[in-house]
Structures are given as C-alpha cells and as structure tokens.
Amino acid sequence: MSRTDSIKPEEISEILLSELQDIKLSSKYEEVGTVLQVGDGVVQIYGLDHAESQEVLMFDNGTKAVIMNLEEDYVSAILLGPTDLVEEGDTVHRTKRTPCIAVSEKMLGRVINSFGEPIDGHGPIEGESVMMPVERKAPGVIFRQPVKEPLQTGLIAIDSMIPIGRGQRELIIGDRQTGKTAIAIDTIINQRYGFEHGDPVYCIYVAIGQKASTVASIVETLRQKGALEYTVVVTAGAADSAAMQYFAPFSGAAIGEYFRDTGRHALVVYDDLSKQAVAYREVSLLLRRPSGREAYPGDIFYLHSRLLERAAKLIDQQELIVHMNDLPESLKGKVKGGGSLTALPIIETQAGDVAAYIPTNVISITDGQIFLDTNLFNQGNRPAINVGISVSRVGGNAQIPAMKKVAGSAKINQAQYSELESFSRFSGDLDPVTARTLDTGRKNTKLMVQPQYSPYKVGEQIALLYCSMHSLMSNIKITQVPAFINKMLERLAGTEAIASLQKGLITDEIGKSIETIAADVTAELSK
Amino acid sequence: MVIRRKREKYISFILYSYVEQYKKRNNIIDVIITTAHPIEEATAYRIAEFSSPETTGKKVQLTQLVNPAIIGGYTLRINNILIDASLSRQIDDLKQIL
Numbered sequence: 001m002s003r004t005d006s007i008k009p010e011e012i013s014e015i016l017l018s019e020l021q022d023i024k025l026s027s028k029y030e031e032v033g034t035v036l037q038v039g040d041g042v043v044q045i046y047g048l049d050h051a052e053s054q055e056v057l058m059f060d061n062g063t064k065a066v067i068m069n070l071e072e073d074y075v076s077a078i079l080l081g082p083t084d085l086v087e088e089g090d091t092v093h094r095t096k097r098t099p100c101i102a103v104s105e106k107m108l109g110r111v112i113n114s115f116g117e118p119i120d121g122h123g124p125i126e127g128e129s130v131m132m133p134v135e136r137k138a139p140g141v142i143f144r145q146p147v148k149e150p151l152q153t154g155l156i157a158i159d160s161m162i163p164i165g166r167g168q169r170e171l172i173i174g175d176r177q178t179g180k181t182a183i184a185i186d187t188i189i190n191q192r193y194g195f196e197h198g199d200p201v202y203c204i205y206v207a208i209g210q211k212a213s214t215v216a217s218i219v220e221t222l223r224q225k226g227a228l229e230y231t232v233v234v235t236a237g238a239a240d241s242a243a244m245q246y247f248a249p250f251s252g253a254a255i256g257e258y259f260r261d262t263g264r265h266a267l268v269v270y271d272d273l274s275k276q277a278v279a280y281r282e283v284s285l286l287l288r289r290p291s292g293r294e295a296y297p298g299d300i301f302y303l304h305s306r307l308l309e310r311a312a313k314l315i316d317q318q319e320l321i322v323h324m325n326d327l328p329e330s331l332k333g334k335v336k337g338g339g340s341l342t343a344l345p346i347i348e349t350q351a352g353d354v355a356a357y358i359p360t361n362v363i364s365i366t367d368g369q370i371f372l373d374t375n376l377f378n379q380g381n382r383p384a385i386n387v388g389i390s391v392s393r394v395g396g397n398a399q400i401p402a403m404k405k406v407a408g409s410a411k412i413n414q415a416q417y418s419e420l421e422s423f424s425r426f427s428g429d430l431d432p433v434t435a436r437t438l439d440t441g442r443k444n445t446k447l448m449v450q451p452q453y454s455p456y457k458v459g460e461q462i463a464l465l466y467c468s469m470h471s472l473m474s475n476i477k478i479t480q481v482p483a484f485i486n487k488m489l490e491r492l493a494g495t496e497a498i499a500s501l502q503k504g505l506i507t508d509e510i511g512k513s514i515e516t517i518a519a520d521v522t523a524e525l526s527k
Numbered sequence: 528m529v530i531r532r533k534r535e536k537y538i539s540f541i542l543y544s545y546v547e548q549y550k551k552r553n554n555i556i557d558v559i560i561t562t563a564h565p566i567e568e569a570t571a572y573r574i575a576e577f578s579s580p581e582t583t584g585k586k587v588q589l590t591q592l593v594n595p596a597i598i599g600g601y602t603l604r605i606n607n608i609l610i611d612a613s614l615s616r617q618i619d620d621l622k623q624i625l
Contacts, residue, residue, distance in 0.1 A: 091609070
C-alpha cells in the first residue's frame with residue numbers, strides 16, 4: 001500500500017476495495033511429491049516427475065530444500081533447514097525457481113545467513129530489493145575488460161610487490177594462524193578512505209564453517225574501524241548444515257554481482273574455501289555421488305572455478321553490457337558498465353603443503369597467490385608474506401604510476417636479499433658491498449612489517465618505498481625502522497607532497513622533500 | 528530377489544513404484560480431499576469428479592481429511608497433483624499481492 005500514516009477510518013473500506021478489485025483468485029494446480037526418506041540433511045522425494053535440477057522445493061511447514069539429484073523414480077534434495085522438522089510422508093511443493101537471495105542497499109552493515117536472512121538481531125532488512133540468483137553463469141569474454149584499476153589493500157608488502165586490481169582473483173594461502181584473515185580484514189578496513197571520498201568498494205565477507213565467536217569478533221572489529229557501513233557479512237558457521245556452508249560463497253558472489261552489474265566496485269572475501277570443499281564433499285557423499293581423490297566429488301574443481309569466474313571487471317560500453325549473458329530479470333533496466341567484483345579466496349594448507357589437491361586446484365584458477373609462511377610469522381615478520389613465491393598475474397597494471405616507479409624493483413631486490421642472506425650465514429667476514437646490501441635488505445624487510453588494522457594510504461606507501469629505493473635509512477639502526485616510519489608519516493601528513501603522491505604523481509621536488517624529511521628524522525633518531 | 532541382489536535400501540522405492548503400477552493397471556486413482564469441516568462422502572465424491580478430469584472413468588479411492596487450518600474451501604490431491612482451492616492459500620496470495 002502506498003498511502004501515508006494519516007488514513008482516516010472512513011477511507012479504509014475505499015482503499016481496500018480499490019486494492020482488491022483487480023485481483024483474481026482461483027484454484028492453484030501444482031505438482032507435489034511425498035517424502036520417502038529423510039536423514040542427515042538429505043531428503044528423498046517420490047513424485048515430482050517434472051522437477052528440475054537445482055529447483056527449490058517447499059514443505060508444508062515452510063522448510064526449503066534444493067534438488068541435487070534427479071533419479072528415475074525419485075529426486076534427492078538437500079534441506080536448507082533442520083532435518084527434524086521433516087517426516088516421511090510429508091508433502092513437498094515445487095516452487096519452479098532456483099535459489100535466490102534478496103539483495104538490497106540496506107544489507108550493508110548487516111550480518112546475514114546464506115539465504116539473506118538477518119541473524120544480527122537488528123530486525124528485517126527493509127527497502128527495495130532485487131532477487132539475485134545464487135547460481136549464475138559468469139560474464140562472457142565479450143563483456144569483460146582487462147583489470148586496470150588498483151584495489152589498495154593498505155599493506156605495503158602487497159601493494160608494492162603483489163598488487164591486486166579491481167576484478168582480479170588473488171588467493172591468500174597459508175597454514176593455520178598465519179594471518180590470512182588479517183590480510184582480508186585489513187583490506188576491507190582500507191576501503192574506508194575510498195568510501196569517504198566518493199570511490200566506494202563495497203565489501204562482502206563470507207565466513208564459512210567458522211566459530212561464531214570468531215565471526216562476532218570480526219564484526220566488532222569492522223564496526224570499531226568504521227568498515228561495517230560498507231560491508232555485508234554472510235555467515236554459515238560451524239554449527240550450520242553442510243548445505244548452508246556450501247551455498248554461502250555463492251550467496252556472497254550474488255551480492256557482489258548486484259554491485260558489479262550496477263556499475264560499482266565490490267570486493268568479496270571467501271574465508272575459507274577449504275571448508276566449503278569439505279562441506280560439498282559431505283553433501284556429495286550423502287547424495288551417494290561417486291567420490292574421487294581424497295573422497296572429494298569429481299566436480300570439486302568446477303565448484304571453485306564457477307564461483308571464482310564470477311569475479312570480473314566489466315566493460316564500460318553501456319550498449320553492450322545490457323546484453324550480458326544470464327542477466328537476471330530483476331536487474332534488467334538497472335545494468336551499468338564499468339563495475340567490478342574482486343575476489344580474495346582463502347585456502348588453508350596443512351604443514352605448508354601447497355601441492356595438495358584443493359590448494360593446487362584453486363591456485364590454477366586464480367590470478368595469483370599470496371603465500372603466508374609460518375616461520376616468517378614466528379620471526380615477527382607480519383604480514384608473513386613469502387614474497388619469493390607470491391605472485392600477482394595482473395602486476396603493474398594494477399598500480400598507480402608513482403607506485404609503479406618506486407616499487408618496480410622491490411620484488412627482485414627482496415628475492416636477491418633472501419638468497420644473499422642464506423649464503424651469508426656460512427661466511428665469516430663480508431665485503432662492504434655485501435654488508436651494505438644485507439643491511440638494506442634487512443631494513444626493507446622491517447619496512448614491510450605492519451601492525452594489524454593499521455593500513456597505510458597509497459601516498460604514505462609510496463613515500464616509504466621511496467626511502468627504501470634511495471637507501472634513506474642507511475644511517476639508522478634496524479631497531480629504529482618502526483620509529484623512522486612513524487616519524488616520516490607524521491611529518492608528511494597534510495603536506496602537498498603526500499597529496500600529490502596520493503594522486504599517483506611523483507616529481508623531483510616531491511623526491512627532494514621526502515629526502516629532506518628523511519634526513520631530519522635520521523638526525524633525530526641518531527641523538 | 529531384492530536381498531539376493533543387495534538392493535535392500537531401495538525397498539521403500541520399490542514398494543511405492545509397485546503400488547503405482549498396480550493402481551495404473553487396475554484403473555484406480557487415489558484422491559485425498561481435505562476440508563476445514565467434515566463433509567458428506569457423496570459431496571466429497573462430487574467435488575473430486577468435478578475438480579479434475581483425471582477421475583473420469585476411474586475407480587476413485589477417496590480419503591477424507593479435516594484440517595481447520597485451511598479455514599474454508601478444500602484441497603484435492605490426486606496422485607502427485609494438488610488442487611488447492613482453500614481459503615488459507617487465497618489469503619496468503621492476497622498477502623503477497625498487497
């Protein structure tokens with residue numbers, strides 16, 4: 001109803017008549033099935049001869065299920081609610097639609113489950129919503145363009161040496177407790193600057209199979225850092241069924257596609273896909289599907305590839321983008337070009353084994369990976385990124401010109417330093433050149449160490465990398481590097497130099513001003 | 528034979544299929560009519576005949592159920608087809624539209 005609150009009692013019957021007069025109600029004719037067997041979240045249904053794969057079914061008590069297997073005489077479906085509410089002999093109705101999630105702008109700042117229902121206790125999600133299909137084909141080749149805009153993570157080690165672009169898929173891989181989620185959360189927090197300055201990247205954090213306490217603490221961190229305003233948290237925790245954990249990443253992708261297809265930028269973090277693979281294995285084994293290597297189903301690769309392919313950078317041309325393949329009806333008329341969906345999938349390895357089944361699958365799908373090493377973490381190098389084996393296949397195309405200039409040789413220098421460092425352990429006296437190289441390398445490594453929840457703006461990163469590139473820290477001790485960083489950033493704050501660097505411009509004057517400030521800071525620290 | 532071929536887990540499906548095949552061969556049709564209040568058997572048969580051409584010329588095995596939750600009208604289940612002419616479903620549809 002579109003009337004305001006000021007309705008007079010005598011108008012009520014008139015309003016009701018006008019709303020009801022064109023409505024035609026007749027008998028509903030539908031195909032139904034009967035539950036034959038139910039257990040472990042899987043239900044077998046007799047009848048439903050015309051049901052389709054991936055169709056949503058509804059029980060009389062409101063529970064839903066999704067058809068996964070079509071057999072000769074029956075269908076198998078996975079329940080999206082508690083198994084104990086369904087009994088043998090229950091009637092099942094077809095809905096004739098695939099699983100969908102109602103996405104709206106009001107979802108930002110909320111914590112929802114795999115099907116868009118809020119679970120944060122702040123009431124229903126109001127406002128106009130768009131029904132986005134949970135499973136959807138990725139945009140075709142013709143509707144994509146190469147990744148060219150940076151997605152700033154705020155972490156100097158990543159933005160300089162393993163830069164991520166908008167529309168890229170960059171895998172974060174490492175053992176347990178190496179800081180994988182920390183990198184993702186820092187990236188989300190860093191989008192605050194863009195959100196406040198008219199260049200928002202909407203974030204979706206998908207928590208799969210995690211403890212509720214962990215998710216609660218992540219939500220609280222995002223709230224405290226002001227990041228929850230532009231973030232949606234989708235959670236299918238450890239206590240949720242395997243079906244919910246299987247669908248959660250697809251729901252996250254569907255929410256991201258809403259922003260992508262309406263010309264905006266979005267970032268989706270899947271934490272973590274190893275748990276989704278385990279959930280899918282559980283569902284497949286219960287559905288009696290044939291199992292393959294490590295008991296995973298044969299289509300485990302397809303599970304991740306179809307999910308990650310939905311991250312893309314779309315073309316700008318409006319006249320072409322409206323013809324995008326598999327566009328949902330609800331989005332027609334709202335599509336705009338130029339949007340992107342960046343994916344940061346997370347995979348947990350066991351004992352650093354990146355050659356295991358699931359890690360190798362996801363490495364081959366993504367556009368690069370960030371390896372986190374337990375030894376580096378324990379040595380205090382956090383984020384514990386092993387730069388030598390981390391890569392971004394987009395690289396310099398995802399960096400602003402000033403960053404590209406100062407960070408150009410950073411990765412090679414770090415790799416050379418790592419080799420020299422392991423060699424130098426066996427030597428007694430070192431020649432001055434080697435000693436200086438080692439000293440510079442150690443200080444550059446220390447420069448890359450960054451406290452958690454403290455992202456640097458891109459201008460600040462460029463200034464620090466300039467110091468590294470021009471050996472401006474050569475006269476300070478290695479233990480003074482953190483103090484050097486803090487003082488440099490304090491002195492540069494609010495200057496014209498940092499404002500120009502922020503825009504990607506670097507000139508000789510800016511270089512000289514950085515050198516002057518560095519010299520002052522060095523002198524101060526030497527006292 | 529089922530045990531010999533190790534197909535015990537399919538017994539319930541075999542049973543359902545067998546019953547369906549038997550009814551098809553013997554021209555029997557199962558009809559379940561659900562009303563909000565008890566009705567006479569003759570009325571129930573007339574509703575079943577009137578509502579669906581599937582019952583024409585077949586032996587109707589009628590089961591009557593009473594469910595006050597449907598408020599009024601009836602629902603008719605003929606094998607795997609459901610005809611829902613209940614008041615509760617119409618009210619739900621109205622709620623959706625409004």
